[in-house]
Amino acid sequence: MNKLITALAAGLLSAGVASAQQALFGAQPLVSPQINADGTVTFRYTNPKAIKVEVTGDFLPTRKVTFNNFSMDAPGMAEMTQNKKGVWEYTTSEAVKPEMYTYTFVVNGTSTIDPSNMWVNRDVASLTSVLLVPGSSNDTPNLYAIHNVPHGSVSKVWYHSDEEGINRRLSVYTPAGYFDKANASKRYPVVYILHGIGGDEDAWLTQGRAAQILDNLIASGKAEPMIAVFTNGNIAMEAAPLENSQNYTIPTMALPKTMDGTFEPTFVPEVVKFIDTHFRTIAKKQDRAICGLSMGGFHSLYIAINNPDSFNYVGMFSAAIGTGSENKATSDVYKNLYQKVDAFFAKKPALWYIGIGKADFLYAANKDFRAKLDAAGHPYHYTETEGGHIWRNWRIYLSEYLPMLFK
Amino acid sequence: MNKLITALAAGLLSAGVASAQQALFGAQPLVSPQINADGTVTFRYTNPKAIKVEVTGDFLPTRKVTFNNFSMDAPGMAEMTQNKKGVWEYTTSEAVKPEMYTYTFVVNGTSTIDPSNMWVNRDVASLTSVLLVPGSSNDTPNLYAIHNVPHGSVSKVWYHSDEEGINRRLSVYTPAGYFDKANASKRYPVVYILHGIGGDEDAWLTQGRAAQILDNLIASGKAEPMIAVFTNGNIAMEAAPLENSQNYTIPTMALPKTMDGTFEPTFVPEVVKFIDTHFRTIAKKQDRAICGLSMGGFHSLYIAINNPDSFNYVGMFSAAIGTGSENKATSDVYKNLYQKVDAFFAKKPALWYIGIGKADFLYAANKDFRAKLDAAGHPYHYTETEGGHIWRNWRIYLSEYLPMLFK
Numbered sequence: 001m002n003k004l005i006t007a008l009a010a011g012l013l014s015a016g017v018a019s020a021q022q023a024l025f026g027a028q029p030l031v032s033p034q035i036n037a038d039g040t041v042t043f044r045y046t047n048p049k050a051i052k053v054e055v056t057g058d059f060l061p062t063r064k065v066t067f068n069n070f071s072m073d074a075p076g077m078a079e080m081t082q083n084k085k086g087v088w089e090y091t092t093s094e095a096v097k098p099e100m101y102t103y104t105f106v107v108n109g110t111s112t113i114d115p116s117n118m119w120v121n122r123d124v125a126s127l128t129s130v131l132l133v134p135g136s137s138n139d140t141p142n143l144y145a146i147h148n149v150p151h152g153s154v155s156k157v158w159y160h161s162d163e164e165g166i167n168r169r170l171s172v173y174t175p176a177g178y179f180d181k182a183n184a185s186k187r188y189p190v191v192y193i194l195h196g197i198g199g200d201e202d203a204w205l206t207q208g209r210a211a212q213i214l215d216n217l218i219a220s221g222k223a224e225p226m227i228a229v230f231t232n233g234n235i236a237m238e239a240a241p242l243e244n245s246q247n248y249t250i251p252t253m254a255l256p257k258t259m260d261g262t263f264e265p266t267f268v269p270e271v272v273k274f275i276d277t278h279f280r281t282i283a284k285k286q287d288r289a290i291c292g293l294s295m296g297g298f299h300s301l302y303i304a305i306n307n308p309d310s311f312n313y314v315g316m317f318s319a320a321i322g323t324g325s326e327n328k329a330t331s332d333v334y335k336n337l338y339q340k341v342d343a344f345f346a347k348k349p350a351l352w353y354i355g356i357g358k359a360d361f362l363y364a365a366n367k368d369f370r371a372k373l374d375a376a377g378h379p380y381h382y383t384e385t386e387g388g389h390i391w392r393n394w395r396i397y398l399s400e401y402l403p404m405l406f407k
Numbered sequence: 408m409n410k411l412i413t414a415l416a417a418g419l420l421s422a423g424v425a426s427a428q429q430a431l432f433g434a435q436p437l438v439s440p441q442i443n444a445d446g447t448v449t450f451r452y453t454n455p456k457a458i459k460v461e462v463t464g465d466f467l468p469t470r471k472v473t474f475n476n477f478s479m480d481a482p483g484m485a486e487m488t489q490n491k492k493g494v495w496e497y498t499t500s501e502a503v504k505p506e507m508y509t510y511t512f513v514v515n516g517t518s519t520i521d522p523s524n525m526w527v528n529r530d531v532a533s534l535t536s537v538l539l540v541p542g543s544s545n546d547t548p549n550l551y552a553i554h555n556v557p558h559g560s561v562s563k564v565w566y567h568s569d570e571e572g573i574n575r576r577l578s579v580y581t582p583a584g585y586f587d588k589a590n591a592s593k594r595y596p597v598v599y600i601l602h603g604i605g606g607d608e609d610a611w612l613t614q615g616r617a618a619q620i621l622d623n624l625i626a627s628g629k630a631e632p633m634i635a636v637f638t639n640g641n642i643a644m645e646a647a648p649l650e651n652s653q654n655y656t657i658p659t660m661a662l663p664k665t666m667d668g669t670f671e672p673t674f675v676p677e678v679v680k681f682i683d684t685h686f687r688t689i690a691k692k693q694d695r696a697i698c699g700l701s702m703g704g705f706h707s708l709y710i711a712i713n714n715p716d717s718f719n720y721v722g723m724f725s726a727a728i729g730t731g732s733e734n735k736a737t738s739d740v741y742k743n744l745y746q747k748v749d750a751f752f753a754k755k756p757a758l759w760y761i762g763i764g765k766a767d768f769l770y771a772a773n774k775d776f777r778a779k780l781d782a783a784g785h786p787y788h789y790t791e792t793e794g795g796h797i798w799r800n801w802r803i804y805l806s807e808y809l810p811m812l813f814k
Contacts (some may be wrong), residue, residue, distance in 0.1 A: 049515040090502060107514075108456040112522050117651050118532045125525045146652045155562035157586065167558060179564065179685040190565045242526050245553045278586040 031088065032116040033103075033131050040093025040360075041131065043103070044116065044223025048086035048105050054079050055090050055220045057103025058390065059131060073359060073388055077106070099392055100133020100144070100209070102128035121207050123198065125241065140392070142216075143399045144209035149219035150176030154211050156201075159274040161235075163266045169239035170271065171201045172279065173211050173228040175218055187282045189406040190227045190275060192267075193398070194292025194299050197258060197320070200240040201232040204398075208293075213399050224406040229275055233292075233299055235263040259295060259320075261331025266304045268310050289405045291353065293394045294362075298325070302333050305340035308347050313405050315353040317397040318389050322365030338372055345378040351404050352380035355397035359388035439496065439523040440510075440538050446502025448538065450510070451523065455493035461486050464495050465797065468525060480766060480795055484513070487622050487687050505542020506799055507551070507616070509535035523705055528614050530605065530649065532777025547799065549623075550806045553718035556626035557583030561618050563608075566681040568642075570673045576646035577678065578608045578637040579686065580618050582625055585634075594687045596813040597634045598720075599678070600805070601699025601706050604665060604727070607647040608639040611805075615700075616796045620806050631813040636682055640699075642670040666702060666727075668738025674710045675717050696812045698722025698760065700801040701769075705732070709740050712747035715754050720812050722760040724804040729772030745779055752785040758811050759787040762804035766795035 030046035043055050060076025080088040102121055104111045113120055114129040122129050134141050152175045158167045177183050195203040204210040210228060216296035217223035236257045257263065261272060276283040290311045292300040298317025304314045326334035345352075352373070356366045373380055383400060385393050439451035450462050467483025487495040509528055511518045520527055520659045521536040528535050541548050559582045565574045585589050600617060602610040611617040617635060624630035643664045645651035664670065683690040697718045699707040704726025711721045733741035752759075759780070780787055790807060792800050 045517075047517045051456045081655050108454050110452075110454045110517055110522065113518050115517065118534055120527060120534065122525060127469075127520075127522075127525055127527065146650065148574065150651050151565040151576070153564045155560050157560045158558040159584070167555065169558070176565070181684055242552065245555050277588055310430075316593060325680050 030116045032114050032215065033129075035096075035133055036091070039133075040092045041096045041133065042089060042091040043105070043114065045080065045105050045107070045114065046081070046086070047088060050088065052079070052108055053088040054106040055103055056106060057101050057128075057131065058392075059092070059096050059099070059101040059103065059133075061353050073101075080105075088301045096131075096133050096341060098139035098141050100141055100395075101131040101133070101392075102207075103131055104128050123203070123207065140396060141323055142397060144212040144216070145363075146215055147219070149215055151215050152176050152211060152218070153178065153188055154205060157209060157269065157278070158239075159278075161266060161270055163262075163270060164235060168232060168237075169201055169243070170232060171205055171230040172275070173205075173214055174279065175214070175227070175231075177225070178227075180282070185280075185351040187280045188225060188227045189287035189289070190279075190281045191232065191289040191402065191405060192229045192271070192300075194231060194233055194290070194296030196292075196294030196296055199296075200234065200237065201230050202240050204230050206317045208398065209395055210398060213395065214402065217399065217402050221403045226230040226402075226406060227275070227279055227281060229271070231267075231271055233263055233296060235266065249392065259298065259323075259325040259329070261302075261329040261333035264299060264302045264306060264333045265331075267299075272310065285309055285312050286350075287312070287406060289313035289315070289351075291316040291317065291398070291401055292319075293321045294389065295396075297321070298323075304349075305337070305344045306333060308340075308344045312349050313351045313353070313401075313403045314349065315351075315355070315397070316366070317355045317394050317401075318357065318360050318362055319354070319366060319369075320362060321369055322362070338376070341372070341378070343375060345376070352378065353383075353391070353397075353401050353404065354380055355383040355385070355400070357385045357387040357389070358394045359386070360393075361389060410654045437523045439521050440505075440536075443498070447499045448503045448540065449496060449498040450487065450512075450521065452487065452495040452512050452514070452521065453493070454495065454514060455489070457495065458680075459486070459515055460495040461513040462510055463513060463518075463534075464508050464538065464681065465799075466499070466506070466508040466510065466540075476782040482510075486509055487512075503538075503540050505540045505546035505548050506617065507548055507802075508538040508799075509614075511535050520554065530610070530614065533619050547803060551619040551623070551802055553619055554623055554626070556622055558622050559583050559618060559625070560585065561612060564685070565646075566677065566685075568673060568677055570669075570677060571642060573645050575639060575644075576608055576650070577639065578612055579682070580612075580621055580635040580636070580637075581686065582621070582632040584632070585687070589713070594689045595632060595634045596694035596696070597636060597682060597686075597688045598812060599636045599638065599674075599707075601638060601640055601697070601703030603699075603703055604699030606703075607641065607644065608637050609647050611637050615805065616802055617805060620802065621809065624806065630809045633809075633813060634682070634686055634688060636678070638674075638678055640670055640703060641665055642673065666705065666730075666732040666736070668709075668736040668740035671706060671709045671713060671716075671740045672738075674706075675714045679717065681759070691720050692716055693757075694719070694813060696720035696722070696758075698724065698805070698808055699726075700724040700804075701796065704728070705730075711756075712744070712751045713740055715747075715751045719756050719760040720760070721756065722758075722762070722804070722807075722808045723773070724762045724767055724801050724808075725764065725767050726761070726773060727769060728776055729769070745783070748779070748784060748785070752783070759785065760790075760804075760808050761801070762789055762790040762792070762807070763794075764792045764794040764796070764800045767800075768796060772781050786805055 030044050034042045054077050056077040058075045062073040065074040080090040117129045119130040152173050155172045158169050161168050193204050234255045288311050290300045297316035304311045437451050441449045461484050463484040465482045469480040472481040487497040524536045526537040559580050562579045565576050568575050600611050625632050641662045697707045704723035711718045
């Protein structure tokens with residue numbers, strides 16, 4: 001046996017990878033997920049003595065579930081069956097539409113990621129396996145595939161929040177060429193892209209594929225070269241879990257100061273100021289945009305209207321408006337909403353974008369909001385898609401929003 | 408029920424997280440791993456109908472395993488037992504020494520990460536769960552904990568390799584203050600930190616905790632502020648798996664051009680040149696260091712001695728020398744090793760560092776190498792630790808090496 005392979009084996013075994021043997025010593029590793037020639041997808045899982053194994057994910061038709069009298073859509077679930085070798089398998093009955101999905105296996109009732117699939121996403125404190133069905137150049141995944149184009153840089157950068165008295169992390173996308181000497185004095189417009197509740201400064205870059213979307217839109221000339229900034233909207237958090245000085249603290253839904261009007265007032269004086277003094281931005285309203293999904297859409301709305309001279313473009317993707325948070329907060333941030341909206345539109349912003357899915361539980365609240373804009377005669381762009389409160393919609397809204405900026 | 412929570416539930420369910428209900432609706436989520444007051448650690452796993460559940464990881468005493476007549480150390484394995492509620496549990500018999508460990512569960516013979524632990528590491532194409540036992544300020548984990556100190560930035564940056572004709576990614580750590588206007592003309596020394604076989608430009612930043620080690624050493628004044636660059640030593644790869652234009656290709660051990668003399672000649676003309684033209688480096692031998700673990704130690708050796716005017720500091724951590732790769736390669740890079748070593752030392756480098764564990768299977772090869780340096784009268788620093796070819800040693804070597812640089 002080659003000494004190098006021995007070396008590797010030792011290294012891997014030392015690292016605690018019990019399955020390394022299989023990968024290294026010739027046994028065929030299990031392939032899962034496998035996209036078949038006919039477009040169906042096969043999932044596989046080895047656990048010969050399991051009683052019941054299911055797969056659940058958003059590639060399956062949704063099913064209705066009920067909690068506390070609320071009915072909502074949940075991802076479908078399918079039973080896997082054991083083949084002759086004892087491997088649990090499930091093949092979809094139809095070709096799976098090209099898209100980026102997430103799924104887990106449910107083994108005797110316990111959820112687990114697919115051990116054969118190294119592609120794992122973290123959302124809040126939950127891990128899911130990723131299924132990407134790439135499709136052709138006409139399909140959605142083409143928007144966020146990694147193509148052979150110039151790539152921007154993604155930096156994790158820390159700023160100090162005087163308001164909170166802590167160091168906080170944000171992610172910054174700088175377009176291809178930003179660090180080239182030839183561009184040393186070139187300045188760029190900036191879009192701030194905000195995550196939903198439970199997410200953090202990583203969410204748009206992992207599930208949202210924002211860096212790939214930006215790379216591809218900029219390379220094709222559809223979007224202007226721009227800086228994109230991904231904040232952590234949980235103002236009491238320093239950074240994504242496990243990357244902050246709490247080290248081992250796992251986040252829960254009950255994060256303090258999440259939608260109580262604390263984050264929004266710090267945005268322009270702390271975040272925008274930090275970016276404008278540490279990156280080569282064009283520090284003007286004309287060259288500044290903001291957008292966000294769910295809680296991030298809510299944040300974008302209130303940050304924009306409370307700072308009518310700061311943002312020329314606003315995007316609300318499945319915005320979490322009308323949830324009651326506005327009424328509970330004691331902050332002034334949420335007061336006089338439509339008065340502030342009128343004042344904002346009086347300054348003639350270049351774009352107000354609203355995107356939502358027909359099945360989104362926030363559909364009605366967004367419809368009410370649009371009715372107010374209509375009644376006041378404020379112009380906005382509106383995109384309505386199928387589906388609900390899901391990443392596949394948010395990637396589409398972002399892909400549509402970015403080319404509208406800074407033209 | 409609060410509408411916001413409903414919103415969240417819908418979002419999570421749509422994302423395919425079957426276990427979200429539990430986390431959201433009051434049931435106590437399973438805690439695993441749990442560090443107990445007496446320093447023991449408890450692991451938990453729910454799978455009532457499993458027949459046998461084990462935990463394996465490097466926190467347990469190693470066991471000997473044999474492959475093809477090679478005997479080597481593998482992480483220990485312990486059986487978990489089912490408690491009255493059907494939850495599988497294992498509590499270590501003794502307090503676990505403060506350290507960062509990796510582990511997996513083996514359920515009916517199938518390896519899986521711990522579903523209750525969101526901290527997952529990827530090594531090659533394998534995922535493991537992480538156990539961090541933080542300890543006190545005297546313990547090793549203190550070196551790489553995230554403390555409340557100024558943090559550097561970590562950027563993922565792409566350069567073009569003319570030699571390979573592809574875009575390739577590297578990671579760049581810039582110290583706290585790098586992007587401050589006050590430092591706009593400040594230049595920094597650079598250390599290149601290379602990964603082992605199977606790793607990539609992420610490995611030192613995840614399992615290696617290099618950014619935290621740098622932050623802490625710089626903040627305490629033990630190390631000089633410096634730029635650190637983490638290359639991808641697999642020259643035919645664009646970037647870490649799932650982040651390159653192959654999108655779905657999972658790496659195997661059989662990567663082409665890994666230790667055949669192709670990477671080393673491109674290092675100074677492509678990587679160093681890119682860094683020196685895109686970051687504010689001090690572009691001089693006196694302010695340039697290189698080091699690496701295993702394959703990266705091998706690369707560091709040959710890159711340094713083939714470029715005797717480029718690096719003033721060299722670090723070999725468990726370097727993969729004497730594995731036979733040198734003899735098989737047709738490249739000139741590996742020829743006349745000791746002649747080149749003599750020529751390198753004739754130029755009086757500031758530091759040659761060798762670190763290795765007593766149980767490392769590369770111990771003998773490194774001992775032979777040291778004997779050659781001794782015979783030639785070449786000075787070097789030597790650190791010998793317990794244990795083998797493992798990350799906990801490499802984090803220690805890096806923590807020792809960095810303070811020796813640029814003084």
